[in-house]
Structure formats: C-alpha cells, structure tokens
Amino acid sequence: MDGELFPRERARIAPGAVHVPDWLDADRQAGLLEACRAWASPPAGLRTVRTPGGGTMTARQVCLGWHWYPYAYARTVVDGDGTPVKPFPDWLGELGRRAVADALGPRAATEARYDIALINFYDGDARMGLHRDADEQSDAPVVSLSLGDTCVFRFGNTETRTRPWTDVELRSGDLFVFGGASRLAYHGVPRVLPGTAPAGLGLTGRLNVTLRVSGFTGAPPRSVDAPARFPGGG
Numbered sequence: 001m002d003g004e005l006f007p008r009e010r011a012r013i014a015p016g017a018v019h020v021p022d023w024l025d026a027d028r029q030a031g032l033l034e035a036c037r038a039w040a041s042p043p044a045g046l047r048t049v050r051t052p053g054g055g056t057m058t059a060r061q062v063c064l065g066w067h068w069y070p071y072a073y074a075r076t077v078v079d080g081d082g083t084p085v086k087p088f089p090d091w092l093g094e095l096g097r098r099a100v101a102d103a104l105g106p107r108a109a110t111e112a113r114y115d116i117a118l119i120n121f122y123d124g125d126a127r128m129g130l131h132r133d134a135d136e137q138s139d140a141p142v143v144s145l146s147l148g149d150t151c152v153f154r155f156g157n158t159e160t161r162t163r164p165w166t167d168v169e170l171r172s173g174d175l176f177v178f179g180g181a182s183r184l185a186y187h188g189v190p191r192v193l194p195g196t197a198p199a200g201l202g203l204t205g206r207l208n209v210t211l212r213v214s215g216f217t218g219a220p221p222r223s224v225d226a227p228a229r230f231p232g233g234g
Contacts, residue, residue, distance in 0.1 A: 010103075013155050013166050016141070016180030018103040023175035024145065029201055033147055035092075036119055036207050039064060043083035046121060050079065058126040059189075059208075064088040064117040066214055071135055073116075073220040088115050096143045096211040103177035104141060112140045114211045122151065122206040124194035130154065130161040130186040138215030141179025145211075146170045148203040150196040156186035172198050 008021035024032065040046040040062050049057040051070050065088030066073040076084050093114040100109040116136070120128070133142050153176065156165035165186075170176060178185060189208075197203050214220065 011168075013168060013176075014157075014178070014182045014185065016104065017155060017178040017182040017185065018176070019168050019170075020099075020103055020175040020177070021171065022173050023099065023102070024147075024173040026173075026198070026200065029147055029173050029198070032145065032209065033201060033203055033207065036147070036209065039086055039119060040121070043081055044077045044086050047077070047080045057128070059120040059122045059128055060126075061121070062086070062119050064092070064119070065115045066216070066220065068116070068118055068135065073135060073214065073216070088117060092117060092211065095145075099143045099145070099175050099211075100141050100177055100179070103175060104179060108141060108179060112213055114140075114143070115214050116212040118210045118212070120208045120210070122149070122189065122192045122208070124149075124192055124205070126189075126192060126206075128189040130156060130165075130188040132158075132184050132186055133210075133212060134184055135220075136212050136214050136216075137220070138213040139179070139183050140213035140215075141177050141183065143211040144170075144176040144178075145209040146174045146176075147172050147207040147209070148197040148201065149206040150193045151189050151206055151208075152191040152193075154188050154190055155182075156188075158182070158184050158186070161186050171196070172201060172203075 010020045046060050046062045064086050067077050067085040069079040096114040097109045150171045153168045153170045154165050192206050
C-alpha cells in the first residue's frame with residue numbers, strides 16, 4: 001500500500017516457494033491487465049467452470065495454450081463454446097522464466113518452457129478451495145501473478161488440505177512462485193479484500209495469472225485421481 005512505513009520484503013514461505021512483493025510495476029500491471037481483457041473476450045473467453053459433481057467455481061476463468069477443465073486439458077473449450085483455446089504468447093512465457101529466475105535463481109528457469117496460462121477473475125465474494133496443480137506432466141515451477149484487489153493466499157503442505165499452512169497477503173503486482181519440494185503443495189484463496197486494488201489500475205476485483213509447463217508431447221491424459229481435487233490457480 002502507498003505510504004507504508006516499511007517496504008515489504010520477499011519471503012521464503014516453504015522450500016521452493018517464494019513471495020516477491022511488487023514484482024510488476026504500475027506500467028507492467030496495466031499492460032498485463034489490457035492483455036487479460038483481450039483474452040477474456042469471446043470466443044474461448046471468460047467462463048464459469050463447472051465441476052463433475054454439478055458445482056461451480058466462484059472465480060471465473062479463461063485459458064491460454066491448453067484449455068483446463070475438471071480434471072484434464074484439451075485444445076478446445078470442451079466445457080464452453082467449443083472453440084479452439086487462445087494461443088499462449090511467447091512474451092508471457094518469457095515473463096514466466098524471468099519470474100522463476102528472480103524468485104528461485106537462474107538454474108530453476110533453464111528448462112521452464114511455459115505453455116499454459118490460467119487466468120482467474122475473482123469478484124468480492126469469490127474464493128478458491130485448497131487444491132493442487134497436478135494435471136500437468138512437468139514439475140517446472142508454477143508462476144502466479146496478481147492484479148487488482150488484495151487476497152489472502154493460503155499455501156499449505158503436499159500431503160493434506162489441513163494444517164500446516166501459511167496465509168500470505170498477495171497485492172496487485174505481487175509474484176508467487178512454487179516449485180521443487182513445494183510444486184504439489186495444496187493452496188487456495190479463502191478471501192478477497194474488495195476495494196483494495198490500486199486506484200490507477202482501473203480494475204474492480206482480482207485477476208490471477210497462473211503460468212504452468214504442461215510437459216505434454218501428445219494428447220494430455222485425464223487425471224486418475226480427479227475427484228479428489230479442486231480446480232484453479234492461486
């Protein structure tokens with residue numbers, strides 16, 4: 001927030017999991033927001049995700065590169081308008097590699113070839129249950145970028161949705177990267193703080209841009225333990 005007495009410092013939340021405050025400056029936040037607005041428009045635009053049990057996610061989502069749906073990936077929006085998924089731009093992959101290098105060091109970014117983006121939009125009442133990003137074949141780090149309203153991001157352990165976990169405040173422009181021993185940690189968003197977005201950004205609500213490496217060489221498989229997990233990114 002503007003006028004803070006002490007600047008926020010980067011923090012190691014768990015092995016391989018790092019929070020970097022204010023990683024995107026105001027201009028880069030505005031540029032990423034403009035891109036998100038274009039991606040959210042139809043076809044293959046922002047949609048409500050429905051789970052196999054008949055429930056719906058409160059955060060709405062659009063995908064790039066590969067289309068995620070519970071609990072698999074496809075090249076078309078199979079649970080929406082059926083159109084081809086929007087392409088994953090090279091510049092976004094480069095942004096992901098820079099993020100990993102800054103958070104975890106250059107060696108961690110060497111083999112990361114990002115080809116999936118999940119963009120989640122949260123209004124004031126939206127949230128995301130604890131889940132793991134486990135539908136990919138690659139163990140490359142996950143990159144999470146926040147725009148707009150502040151949220152409480154809950155980062156847990158790799159074994160269970162229960163404690164121990166750490167709650168982290170993610171504000172607009174913040175970066176969170178998790179890989180290595182924390183790549184399959186449970187995480188979620190129990191709360192969004194409405195009205196906390198930067199005044200000059202022009203966004204009501206929160207956008208989360210999550211980048212992943214698929215590791216797919218052909219058609220991606222459906223997860224065998226799908227009913228035990230929930231969708232999304234951070």
